[in-house]
Amino acid sequence: MDVKMKSRGIGLSFFVFNFFVFSSILPLSFSAANQPRSFKKPDHQFGSSAVFPVQGNVYPLGHYTVSLNMGYPPKLFDLDIDSGSDLTWVQCDAPCKGCTKPNDQLYKPKNNLVRCVDRLCAEVQLTTDQHCATPDDQCDYEVEYADNGSSLGVLVQDYVPLQFTNGSVVRPRIAFGCGYDQKFSGSTSPPSTAGVLGLGSGSASILSQLHSLGLIRNVVGHCLSGRGGGFLFFGDDLIPSSGIVWTPMLPDSSEKHYSAGPAELFFNGKTTAVKGLELIFDSGSSYTYFNSQAYQAIVDLVSNALKGKQLKRATEDPSLPVCWKGAKSFKSLSDVTNYFKPLALSFTKMKNVKMQIPPEAYLIVTKYGNVCLGILDGTEVGLENLNIIGDISLQDKMVIYDNEKQQIGWVSTNCDRLPNADRDFEDDFPHTYPDSFGILSDQCSATYDK
Ligand SMILES: *[C@@H]1O[C@H](CO)[C@@H](O)[C@H](O)[C@H]1NC(C)=O
Ligand SMILES: *[C@@H]1O[C@H](CO)[C@@H](O)[C@H](O)[C@H]1NC(C)=O
DSSP states (O other), X not given: XXXXXXXSSOOHHHHTOOSOOOOOOOXXXXXXXXXXXXXXXXXXXXXXXXXXXXXEETTTXXXXXXXXXXTTTTEEEEEEEXXXXXXXXXXXXXXXXXXXXXXXXXXXXXXOBOBTTSHHHHHTOSSSOOOOSSTTSBOEEEEEOXXXXXXXEEEEEEEXXXXXXXXXXXXXEEEEEEEEEEEOOTTSOOOSSSEEEEOOSSTTXXXXXXXXXTSSOSEXXXXXXXXXXXXXXXXXXXXXXXXXXXXXXXXXXXXXXXXXXXXXXXXXXXXXXXXXXXXXEOTTOSSEEEOHHHHHHHHHHHHHTTTTSSOEEOTTOOSSSSEEEOSSOOOSGGGTGGGSOOEEEEETTSXXXXXXXOGGGTEEEOTTSOEEEOEEETGGGTOTTOEEEOHHHHBTEEEEEETTTTEEEEEEOOTTSOOOOXXXXXXXXXXXXXXXXXXXXXXXXXXOOO
16 A cells, blocks of 8 residues: 555545545535636636647547646646546556556645535535535545446546646646546456546536636537547637537536437438437547437448448458448548448527538448448447437537537538637747647646645
8 A cells, every 4th residue: 555645634445445435515615715826817808728639539549638737747648538528537546446557657646635525526426415524534536437437536636737829828726536446348448548538517527627717718629630639629719700500508407418409310411210319429439329210220321322332241340330341451431431421410400500420420441441330329338318429420520519608519620730710829829839739748847836
């Protein structure tokens, strides 16, 4: 057992037990208590955004990540960007189950545990039935994901230095999870990332925390490139003033998901029988999932349109449930897109609001040289009637979750470079941008107000 871990508040439960200490809800001003001393609310509030380069791809990696500096001195953590959950967590340097990183790449808490009376603590509980025996108790959390993966750990608070598009470097203290017991879903291998960056709208998310510190508008967006990589941003500075289509977020009672609908499926420009879909926008999911009925309809539509073409089902390819092979093995999506028709989702309550899903946004070419359908049966994996728009269909679009106006927007764009926003960042910030591109290296550790 690591003695340092016992330094404050970390009881045995932190190390050994898997159940968590419940806490009660007591009003404690989280944001005011933890604002960096140097921070003053600017007169022109929310004038800026933070931008991060994204790494990763849908296939073969299956995730998109950002490297976030966390802690003091700051350390970089590769975090899976997840618009489907709130809590950000990193693998924890504590006796740890399901930690996949070497020790020196784990986060080490030191006297910075969030107390169980903190109002944020109530946000990260699975149940509302919480007890907080002593106010100084640590705040344990557990998150469970739709794929049955989970993380269990303790809430900590630490510096997360960010460079904003106006050139300023800000070092807010942000609460996040230190996960010491991770479970991965049976089918997939443990993720190679150090944790998850929760982009949801719940008050525990980094987005909400930055917003309540007065640093950004409550807006987050991503642009995932089909060639891999892309960018992520907090705040609304990068949003182009035109070209985006917006649809209202569904008020999603218990779950804080970004969802929209109802939508109707179009295939090759024509309406289909698939209607009334509610869709969750989830960058934490590699593929797109539809309920069984819609899924079957899509498989039939796509398969039928392949009749008479040189493609045969490749049942031997284990990559995904539905694959096809050609006369020759395929090298890239450009070899196959001609065989396939575009899909689209039309948001029926809105005029002319469609999300185009071209073949590139629902197919992958596997290492075996086959093409597979990146749309999966959600009902079969326990998602019941939920429909999830995953990374594959979010590629090559800027997707914006605007919690201020309660709307989701998107526009097809090249995610390999920054968009033409209202301001030309490359001119405004010739040195800090895009060289450092929102990410700080060790340079800033010297100037922490500790
Ligand atoms: C998750 O667990 C549920 C219930 O045990 C099960 O029905 C479902 O198939 C599991 N999902 C995955 C992706 O393993
Ligand atoms: C830049 O933006 C950040 C975040 O909104 C803000 O805290 C900071 O004061 C701004 N800096 C300047 C010079 O306006």
